[in-house]
Amino acid sequence: MILAIFLFVSAGWPAAVQAAPPVSTHAEAAALIDVTSGRILYSQQGDKQMRIASLTKIMTAIVAIENSKLSDMVKVSRNAAGKEGSSIYLKLDEEMSLNHLLYGMMLRSGNDAATAIAEHVGGTVEGFAYMMNEEAKLIGMTRSSFKNPSGLDADGHYSTANDMAKLAAHALHNPVFQEIVKTKVKKAPNPNESWDYSWLNKNKMLTLYEGADGVKTGYTKTAKRCLVSSATRNGQQLAVVTLNDGDDWVDHAKLLDYGFKNFPLQQFIGKGDIVQGTDFAAGTSFAYPVLDSEKGQFSTKIQLIDPTSTSYRLGDRGTLLYSLNGNSIGSVPLYEKDSPRLKQKENSAFSFQASERGTATYTPKWLYIVQFLVRVLFTGSAA
Structure with a gap:
């Protein structure tokens, strides 16, 4: 009953009659989301499917954190070491912890790090892409498709501003992810030299905007400038997504100010x-x-x-x-x-328990690999 x-x-x-004032950006598509509730506060062509460049690595990071141990040592393959584009200059057969690879990928946008992570967690890049798409379904990213862990341009690899806002809100409830993306500088052991790796975060919002605490930059010649940023003020965290925005630093500050002022x-x-x-x-x-x-x-x-x-x-x-x-x-x-x-400890709809794996919702990677292989064998497609 x-x-x-x-x-x-x-x-x-x-009762109030004053609505939020209009706001605009230079972006082709944009979205603003409240992280706690998942409410999208602003959307400009938010459902338009577009290339997202290295914003892809937000998905790569959260899938890896949720499905593997941060202490795992990852061996760099020839495929990972030779990956084109932005790099942290990993060498063939070099070993690095998954934790440090995540920092190298998120702070310096290393495509080599993203590939090494994908191969370790998913068995293959294709297997990991399957995991990415399964995660997207769980989050409710209904207009997204992932083909690789780095965001290099590929047919069938796209998302939307609204979907990326949902992903950012989801990921920012994970304490491991939170810690990585708010880090301005990270040092890591370098087995090839006498000096340590030192990675400076490419996300200038961390120094340009008061309260900024994430998330990721992105760029390819086709996708143009892409950015996801987040900031926390007075206990409220907001995240902004812009795709193809030539003035993204300014636009992100504008949208964050807009959200904090009008949607407390x-x-x-x-x-x-x-x-x-x-x-x-x-x-x-x-x-x-x-x-x-x-x-x-x-x-x-x-x-x-x-x-x-x-x-x-x-x-x-x-x-x-x-x-x-x-x-x-x-x-x-x-x-x-x-x-x-x-x-009991309180968790929101997005949140994850902190653990060595970074979350309590752990699915063994072999299960994803089996699911991926079954999909390919019986349908001929990994999509």
Whole structure:
């Protein structure tokens, strides 16, 4: 039995009529997203499928972090060592930890590092591309296709500004990824010389914008200048994507300012808070970016669980659903106010537990390889 109880969370919020002012960029396509909620706050041709150059490496990094051990030693193949384009100058048969390769790839955009990572995690570049596309499906990137880990131009390799914004929000909830992309300079052991590698992050936003903490630059002659950046202010993190933008540093600062000013993050409920009209406590917190003109347009609905169900016996009591203008925007699990489940570590829909692998959601790479081979054998395609 599901009992629906309607509540309104707008009490005390004055109605507002001022909408966010218009904003524009020099980009062919752009998107702005609130990382906590995943809400896209601005989109300019956001669904246009385009080349994304080395922004691809955001996907490469998060797939590697989620599916392999950071301490793994990766041996550089001939294919990786000879990869064209930007490089960290790895040598044939050189060995480097996956952790250091991730820094070399994300800070210096090393195509050799990306290829070495792909071959280690996915068995082959093609196998890793299959993993990338499976990850894209899980994230909800419905208009993207990946053919390689580096972003070098290839037929059938593309994404959109909106999809890349979703990817950035997803990846930025991973603590390992967060740490890598906010690093300005990284040193790593160099087995070939007496001096260490020293990698300076190409992302100038880290020094140009207050609160900047990511993410990745990209460029090819076909894709032109591409950039994903992120910044955190007053507890709110935003990410911006621009594709083919000749003035991207300025445009990113403009869009970040726009987001922080017009869409401040509103805390609706905290973990452990008692939900109005019930004896139940919220199992997680819920926050959402709110435009002034949207205040007063939010509502909640409580769905209670059948007391005879398995979920009820396991401690679940229901779900608190949040809506904006009738559209679902999020949910919070409900427990008894003294439930031990309230003491568990809180994770958002995007977040990952920190571990040696960088996440708790680990899928053995052999399983992806088997899935990839089955797909090729029975369909003749890895897509």
